[in-house]
Amino acid sequence: MTRQNDGTLDRRVVVAELMRDPGDLLVVTGLGAATYDVGATGDRPLNFYLWGAMGGTGMIGLGLALAQPDKHVLVITGDGEQLMGMGALATIAASGAKNISIAVLDNGRFGETGSQFSHTGLGADLAAVAAACGWQTVTTARDMDEVKALAPRLRQESMFAVLRISAEEKPRHLPPRDGAYLTDRFRRALGVAEV
Amino acid sequence: MNNPTWQEGVYAALKAARVTQIGYVPDAGHAHLITAAHADPDMKAVVLTTEEEGIALSAGAWLGGERCAILMQSSGVGNCINMLSLPLNCRMPFLTLVTMRGEWGEFNPWQVPMGAATQPVLTAAGVHVRRADRPEDAAEMVGASAALAFDSQIPVAVLFSQRLIGAKVFVK
Ligand SMILES: Cc1ncc(C[n+]2csc(CCOP(=O)(O)OP(=O)(O)O)c2C)c(N)n1
Numbered sequence: 488m489t490r491q492n493d494g495t496l497d498r499r500v501v502v503a504e505l506m507r508d509p510g511d512l513l514v515v516t517g518l519g520a521a522t523y524d525v526g527a528t529g530d531r532p533l534n535f536y537l538w539g540a541m542g543g544t545g546m547i548g549l550g551l552a553l554a555q556p557d558k559h560v561l562v563i564t565g566d567g568e569q570l571m572g573m574g575a576l577a578t579i580a581a582s583g584a585k586n587i588s589i590a591v592l593d594n595g596r597f598g599e600t601g602s603q604f605s606h607t608g609l610g611a612d613l614a615a616v617a618a619a620c621g622w623q624t625v626t627t628a629r630d631m632d633e634v635k636a637l638a639p640r641l642r643q644e645s646m647f648a649v650l651r652i653s654a655e656e657k658p659r660h661l662p663p664r665d666g667a668y669l670t671d672r673f674r675r676a677l678g679v680a681e682v
Numbered sequence: 683m684n685n686p687t688w689q690e691g692v693y694a695a696l697k698a699a700r701v702t703q704i705g706y707v708p709d710a711g712h713a714h715l716i717t718a719a720h721a722d723p724d725m726k727a728v729v730l731t732t733e734e735e736g737i738a739l740s741a742g743a744w745l746g747g748e749r750c751a752i753l754m755q756s757s758g759v760g761n762c763i764n765m766l767s768l769p770l771n772c773r774m775p776f777l778t779l780v781t782m783r784g785e786w787g788e789f790n791p792w793q794v795p796m797g798a799a800t801q802p803v804l805t806a807a808g809v810h811v812r813r814a815d816r817p818e819d820a821a822e823m824v825g826a827s828a829a830l831a832f833d834s835q836i837p838v839a840v841l842f843s844q845r846l847i848g849a850k851v852f853v854k
Contacts, residue, residue, distance in 0.1 A: 515742070535745060540768040543738030547768075550742020550750060553703055553726045574731030575738075582728050666771035670745060679747025 494651030517564025519599035526662030532676035542571030580621030691821030699828035709755035711781035733758035787849035
């Protein structure tokens with residue numbers, strides 16, 4: 488097995504940059520390490536952490552983006568999670584929604600389950616997939632200067648970004664996992680709760 | 683499909699329930715609703731690559747304060763199961779309208795296994811299942827099921843029986 492995508496970025500440093508002064512950014516995180524990384528930057532009601540629903544993160548982002556056209560949605564997820572929802576890259580592009588970006592923390596591994604190689608570690612290029620699905624703005628970042636340059640763009644443009652992180656595992660940081668609680672506080676923070 | 687009257691009633695029931703997003707994987711039995719959704723400037727119609735995307739789309743819509751309905755055929759129910767943990771865990775509504783295949787004059791044997799499994803599988807996954815067999819019931823069934831889903835915040839599926847839709851005719 489050859490490893491194609493050797494990333495060196497520190498995932499916690501990358502995510503801290505993406506989450507700096509988030510304002511009213513609407514954030515949806517994929518199960519596993521993406522959820523822990525975002526939680527580690529500080530819990531907030533407009534973070535919606537997934538602990539399951541693998542493959543669904545991008546589509547939750549799309550439903551949210553369509554419902555909140557005046558706000559921007561940032562989906563932060565892992566390569567394995569995105570690979571399971573690869574069709575959603577076509578669905579989101581086809582929807583024409585412009586207020587959603589996806590940042591894939593790509594370690595080429597299924598980290599959560601024992602760091603097995605994922606398809607991106609075996610040669611698949613999610614950025615190329617996204618471009619082929621119709622995403623107009625697609626980028627791959629390999630160093631922190633590139634991450635810093637794309638972080639503000641992820642909040643303004645409809646952008647698909649692959650962030651080549653190292654496969655190093657971090658201590659788990661566990662944000663809330665009660666879905667009903669996360670849903671209710673998110674809707675209240677947006678002012679859309681019906682009660 | 684031949685007579686869109688009951689489907690018009692179903693679309694009106696979705697509008698009355700304040701549904702503003704419709705996701706779908708096409709089925710011939712949903713053709714009228716899909717066309718109506720795309721023609722309606724107040725409806726966001728989203729074509730999906732697989733039905734489970736619709737469950738996640740619905741969850742996102744709800745987080746953002748909108749109501750979503752998903753159109754699929756019975757075979758698509760089989761693509762959804764794990765994702766149904768999302769509305770259940772999050773105490774979110776989920777509404778899907780399912781056109782049944784494999785149960786009434788079906789020509790295509792590939793539709794039969796999932797057609798037979800649709801209702802038990804949905805029930806096992808925690809979805810409340812309602813069934814419309816007669817055209818005069820369909821719109822009311824959808825309206826009541828939308829109320830059940832969105833007001834009680836539970837997943838609800840309405841099955842449109844194949845007898846109601848009319849078995850697909852295969853001609854060479
Ligand atoms: C439907 C489903 N299949 C498998 C799993 C097990 N699982 C949990 S996390 C994960 C891998 C996540 O990989 P990735 O998104 O790359 O995140 P990483 O941990 O590498 O950051 C898998 C396979 C699951 N939770 N759900």
